[in-house]
Each structure stands twice: as structure tokens, then as C-alpha cells.
Amino acid sequence: MPVNHLGYRPWKEKLTGSLTRWWCISSSGISLAQKSALVKRMLFAAWLPVLYWGVGFFFIGQALEGKSEFLPATLQEDVRQYIDQMPGKKREKIREAEKGANRLVVAALLKQHFKRIPQVGRLADGLESGDESTARNRIWCWLMMSFFRYPQGLMILFLVGAIAPSLISRDIRSRAFLLYFSRPIGKTEYLLGKFFIPATFIALVTTLPAIALYVFGVLMSPDLTVILSTWDVPLRILLGTVVLVVPTVSVALMFSSLTQESRFASFSWFAFFTLGHAAWLAVVFSHALRQGGAIPFKVDIMEKAEVKRWGLLSLYNNIGEVQGWVFGFSTLSDAWAGLLVLVLITVVSLAVIYRQISSPMRV
Amino acid sequence: MQPLISLRSLVKNYRNHRALDGIDLEIMPGITGLLGPNGAGKSSLIKAVLGLVRITSGTGTVLGHRLTLDGKKIRNDIGYMPEDDCYIPGMSGVEVVHFAASLSGLPNIEGLRRSHEILDFCDMKQERYRAIETYSTGMRQKVKFAAAIVHDPKFLILDEPTSGLDPEEREALLQRIGVLCEDARKSVLLSTHILPDVQSVCDQVVILSNGQVRLNKPLTELNTIQAPTVEIGVDRPDRDFIRRLETQSLQVAVLKSGHLKVTGTSLESLTEQLWQAAAVSKVMVLSLKPAMNSLESIFMDTVAESNKAAREAVDAG
Numbered sequence A: 001m002p003v004n005h006l007g008y009r010p011w012k013e014k015l016t017g018s019l020t021r022w023w024c025i026s027s028s029g030i031s032l033a034q035k036s037a038l039v040k041r042m043l044f045a046a047w048l049p050v051l052y053w054g055v056g057f058f059f060i061g062q063a064l065e066g067k068s069e070f071l072p073a074t075l076q077e078d079v080r081q082y083i084d085q086m087p088g089k090k091r092e093k094i095r096e097a098e099k100g101a102n103r104l105v106v107a108a109l110l111k112q113h114f115k116r117i118p119q120v121g122r123l124a125d126g127l128e129s130g131d132e133s134t135a136r137n138r139i140w141c142w143l144m145m146s147f148f149r150y151p152q153g154l155m156i157l158f159l160v161g162a163i164a165p166s167l168i169s170r171d172i173r174s175r176a177f178l179l180y181f182s183r184p185i186g187k188t189e190y191l192l193g194k195f196f197i198p199a200t201f202i203a204l205v206t207t208l209p210a211i212a213l214y215v216f217g218v219l220m221s222p223d224l225t226v227i228l229s230t231w232d233v234p235l236r237i238l239l240g241t242v243v244l245v246v247p248t249v250s251v252a253l254m255f256s257s258l259t260q261e262s263r264f265a266s267f268s269w270f271a272f273f274t275l276g277h278a279a280w281l282a283v284v285f286s287h288a289l290r291q292g293g294a295i296p297f298k299v300d301i302m303e304k305a306e307v308k309r310w311g312l313l314s315l316y317n318n319i320g321e322v323q324g325w326v327f328g329f330s331t332l333s334d335a336w337a338g339l340l341v342l343v344l345i346t347v348v349s350l351a352v353i354y355r356q357i358s359s360p361m362r363v
Numbered sequence B: 001m002q003p004l005i006s007l008r009s010l011v012k013n014y015r016n017h018r019a020l021d022g023i024d025l026e027i028m029p030g031i032t033g034l035l036g037p038n039g040a041g042k043s044s045l046i047k048a049v050l051g052l053v054r055i056t057s058g059t060g061t062v063l064g065h066r067l068t069l070d071g072k073k074i075r076n077d078i079g080y081m082p083e084d085d086c087y088i089p090g091m092s093g094v095e096v097v098h099f100a101a102s103l104s105g106l107p108n109i110e111g112l113r114r115s116h117e118i119l120d121f122c123d124m125k126q127e128r129y130r131a132i133e134t135y136s137t138g139m140r141q142k143v144k145f146a147a148a149i150v151h152d153p154k155f156l157i158l159d160e161p162t163s164g165l166d167p168e169e170r171e172a173l174l175q176r177i178g179v180l181c182e183d184a185r186k187s188v189l190l191s192t193h194i195l196p197d198v199q200s201v202c203d204q205v206v207i208l209s210n211g212q213v214r215l216n217k218p219l220t221e222l223n224t225i226q227a228p229t230v231e232i233g234v235d236r237p238d239r240d241f242i243r244r245l246e247t248q249s250l251q252v253a254v255l256k257s258g259h260l261k262v263t264g265t266s267l268e269s270l271t272e273q274l275w276q277a278a279a280v281s282k283v284m285v286l287s288l289k290p291a292m293n294s295l296e297s298i299f300m301d302t303v304a305e306s307n308k309a310a311r312e313a314v315d316a317g
Helices: A018-033 A037-064 A073-085 A088-096 A102-113 A118-129 A132-163 A165-174 A177-181 A187-205 A207-219 A226-230 A232-257 A262-290 A299-303 A305-313 A315-326 A332-362 B042-050 B071-077 B093-103 B108-121 B137-149 B167-182 B195-201 B219-223 B239-247 B267-281 B295-316
Strands: B005-014 B017-027 B031-035 B057-062 B078-081 B155-159 B187-191 B204-209 B212-218 B229-234 B251-254 B260-263 B285-290
Touching: A018 A187, A018 B093, A037 A132, A037 A187, A037 A207, A102 A118, A102 A132, A118 A132, A132 A165, A132 A187, A132 A207, A132 A226, A132 A232, A132 A262, A132 A315, A165 A177, A165 A187, A165 A232, A165 A262, A165 A332, A177 B093, A187 A207, A187 A232, A187 A332, A207 A226, A207 A232, A232 A262, A232 A315, A232 A332, A262 A305, A262 A315, A299 A305, A305 A315, A305 A332, A315 A332, B005 B042, B017 B042, B017 B204, B017 B212, B031 B042, B031 B195, B042 B071, B042 B078, B042 B155, B042 B187, B071 B078, B078 B137, B093 B108, B093 B137, B108 B137, B137 B155, B137 B167, B155 B167, B167 B187, B167 B195, B187 B195, B195 B295, B204 B219, B204 B295, B212 B219, B212 B295, B219 B295, B229 B267, B239 B251, B239 B260, B239 B267, B260 B267, B267 B285
Parallel strands: B031 B187, B031 B204, B078 B155, B155 B187
Antiparallel strands: B005 B017, B005 B057, B204 B212, B229 B260, B229 B285, B251 B260
């Protein structure tokens, strides 16, 4: 018998409230998931784009402050060429009002380097017509949106695919349902607990670096008054995370709840994500080829109505549309169809999960 | 004394199948054995008590909470050890118990301390740090038992707790149940097929068959035989001795153990007659004790009676 054997002793202390018990499920799931070497590598890889975007924040910050000597020589040359091409009045304005014209320099940079993206063109136009504080806000929002959309949007595919598919299927296979539901845990708490496992990892690779970039951007600014013109950026980051997390995690958990084999759930998740997007890309390519356009084609072909409606097939595209609205680069009337698809996907997924997690108790 | 569980006309249907057919049941504090053949409705009854399945009709209270409305409150006060293996792959034994403690509302650090304490109580040593997938059946049973009691529930529901255990571990587990009941004043509902387990620890026996309660009595009452009967051990089962007893209007049965079960009209005259017959037949009496009913025979008789009634009902229908 061990020296510390105390036999059975009653527990006299107070139990915690039932409102926080779902977090026990999340925290244990997070600690289990982070044991995986694959997930650790993904987390590391997911933070690498932050460096690239950090450099972007630095150069744009410097350009807005008129410190063009910080810009690489090639960019300075681009700016000079662009200003030289401008109509006489505009060119004079830039040269005379040095500080106020910095946004025009940034607009010039954007137009030179992102000719094929219509959204950037609209952003640059906005910079040319607005003031400096609006320019900073718009640029930061655009940087954040592109951070969410391109590197992290794709990383989510792999991160959710590595974590979510095993969460419910593993419980079905090992009958861990009884461990949960013989406790004061309801189906909603179970689902909430499971939901926040991949959601936490997504937040770690999207929200946290985006907030870090925002803080970096503030620190790179001349004074803290930039917070007054960019206070909405952190809120847009949080809302952008919600748009990214809710439909993706719901779909992945739904696939997980439909099978005991997590590899089938993983396969279904990747198939759902990639096939929808591939179908949309096929439509875009076929339109580009029919019009005799070169590949790579101009991105504005995606803006055409007969192409755009096929974008609803792609989860990635729908998320992008809604995030465009969240970051202020499109209106609700542009994004409503994508938003409706995301809401539908989420509702159907949650209904299926509810049904599936009730069924082991019915037998 | 207030009953812990009180059920009235409880019915549970699974589509066309009636799993519980008008259960009326009261379970008092102490250790209650829940017996029944496969498909009798034991698991459905346990799930209904825990509030895990929606009952079709009926009412009841469990530990003072309303059956259908207070599922979470009921599960807060009950420790349930399921028959099936249920674990989370990748966790160690102590992590599973700690997780169960957290789900029941124990604070994090205190839950870990308590988990170790309970695993000590369950005689789980360093293997508690191993991944649970590598455990033997006996170790998993210990972890399930520890997870069921870690939050100090008032009432324990143990579903086949000794299945898959070797005799030594089985004895140890039954002893732990006894300690919980006697020292910590816990009440236990023990669902099992192993009748000697019920015989050794239970105060009350409930037999369920075809979704109905067929018997609900204290074990002492079941063990007591109505007519005065004794069990006598002799050095040799002598035919002359048995014939002498039978000529005195005593009923004699030879048991598998070689002992004789003798039934008379009064206990005093019965023992007198036994001693006299032994003296005449020159048989040495090695033991003499009041006979008890066999739980196995009670169980078999009750189930057979239930099956017969069910067949008759089908024929009549």
C-alpha cells in the first residue's frame, strides 16, 4: 500500500457552475490535439506569413509618413515612373503638398503592383480621393483581409482537416459519449466544447497574428492617435475570424459525426472544400478561354455576373465574399448570397451533428 | 426512510419495441442488485434514471429530482460506471479520471489531486500514467470505477462492474463497494449477471424481465425459507440415515455439495429428529445450519414465470 493511501474521503468543496463545463471538453481536446507533431508544424508554418505581412505594414507605414528613403530602390523607381505618368495638376499636387500626397504615393504603388486585382484598384482610387487617416484605415483593412484570405484561408483547410474530423468520430468509436453524457453535460455543451477545439487553433493562426500585426502597425506609426482612425480594425478582425471559423468548423464536425472512421471524415472535408472551389475555377477558366483571353487571365473576369454566381459552389469563395464585406471592400448587397450560403451550410451542419450525437443514446 | 428512486408507470418505447413496460419501482438506500436476462430492460431503465433517454410515459423522482425535467441535476448527484469500454484515446488513466472530475465540476487542480487519491483507493499504481488504449480489461474497469466516484456522488450506478475481472480483482472491487456503502454512506445500484456478487454485497434485489419489475425484495427476505429447513453436512451420505428421516415425514434433498437439505414442520422437532436419526444410523454430523434459498433458483423461477406470462399474453392477443 502506498504511504499516501488515504482510502476513500468524501468531497466537501463546492462544484463549479455548469456554464463553464463545456470548456473542460475544449481544453482537454486542445491539449490532445497539440500533442500531434503535424499540428505543431502547421502552427509554425501558419505564423510564417506574418513576417511577410509585417514587412508590408512597415513599408506602407513608412510610405504614408513620406519616408520614401526606406522604400527599396525598385519601389522608389516605380513611384517616380507613376508620378511622371500622372496628369499635370495631380503631379503638381503631389510634388507641392509632400505630406498630404503620401497616400497618392501608396496608391501609385498599389496600382503598379496589383494591376490584376479589381479590389486593389478600388482601394487605390479611394486613397487618391480620401484623406490620410482614411487611407491608413483602408490600407490596414486591405492588408488584414488579404492576410485572412490568402495564406491563412488556405492554411485553415489543412489545420481544420487535421484537427476536426477526429473529434466526434473518435468518441463514437470509443463510446466516449457515455463518459460525457453520464455527467451533467448536455448536447449543446458537448457541441460547444468540440467546436472550440478547432476554433481555438484557427484563432491562434488568424486572430492572434492579425492583432499582433495591428499592434505592430500602431507602433510603427508616428503617434498613438492612429488608434482613433483604425479602432475598427480589431473588431473587423474578430468578425472576420467568426466568418472563417463558424462554417468551416461546423462542416468539418458534421463529417466527423457521420462516421466512426476519422480518415473518412478528413477525406470528405478536403473533398467538400476542394471540389467546390475546383468547380468554380473550371467555370472561370472556361469563360476566359471562350473569350480568347490569355492565362493568367485578368481577375476582373471573376466579377462578371455569369461567372460570379458559380462562386457560390466554393466555400472558400463564399467566405472571401463575406470577409470582403466585413473588411469594408464590398457592400452587403454584393455579399448577401455568399452570406446566405454560409448560414445555410452552418445550420444544416449543426442540425446533422445534433441528430448524430443523440443517436448513440437511443440504443 | 425516503426512497432514492421512485418510479411510477414508467414506459419507454423504441419505435415498435417496448423496452420498459409500466415500471413501478422504489429503491431504498443501501446496495440494490438489478438482475435480469439480456434484453430485460436494465440498460434502458438505467438510461431513463440518468435522464439520457426520453421516456414515453410515466413519472418519478431520483434523489428528489424530477425524472424528466432535472436530468443534469440527477447526473450531478449520480456516479455511473457503464458496462462498455468508454475512454478517450490518447489520454492516460489519470487524465481520464481528471477529465471526468472536471466535467462534474471539480476545480482543475483539486480535480487532479482528487483523481490521484481515488486512483490510490482503486489500487491503481504507476500504470495510471500510461495511455489508456494499452490497459488490460481489469485496469480499464478500475479507471471507469474511479471516474464514477471521483466527484463523490450520493448514488452509484454500476453496470457489470466485475465483468472481465479475475477473482482477486473482483473480490477487491466488491470490497471497495462495501467500503463506499458502509463508511461513506453511499447507495449503489448494481446491475449484473453474476449472482454471487449480488449475494455477497446487496441488501435488496430487483429482478427485471420483459420490461417489467418481477421482484423487488430485501435479500434477507429472499434468503429465508418459509418452512423450517436445515442444511446438514455428514461424514458419509448414508442411505439408511436418509430413509430414517423420510419415514419421520421429513423431506430430504441431496445437494451438489453432498450436504442434505432437510425440511420439517417445526425447527425444534426437526433438529431433535436429525440428531436421533444420526445416532441410530451411526452418522457423524459435521455441520448443521438453517438452509437459505438459492438466488439462482429464485432468478430462474422468476424469469421463467415472466416468460410464460409473456407467451400467454401473446397467445391471447
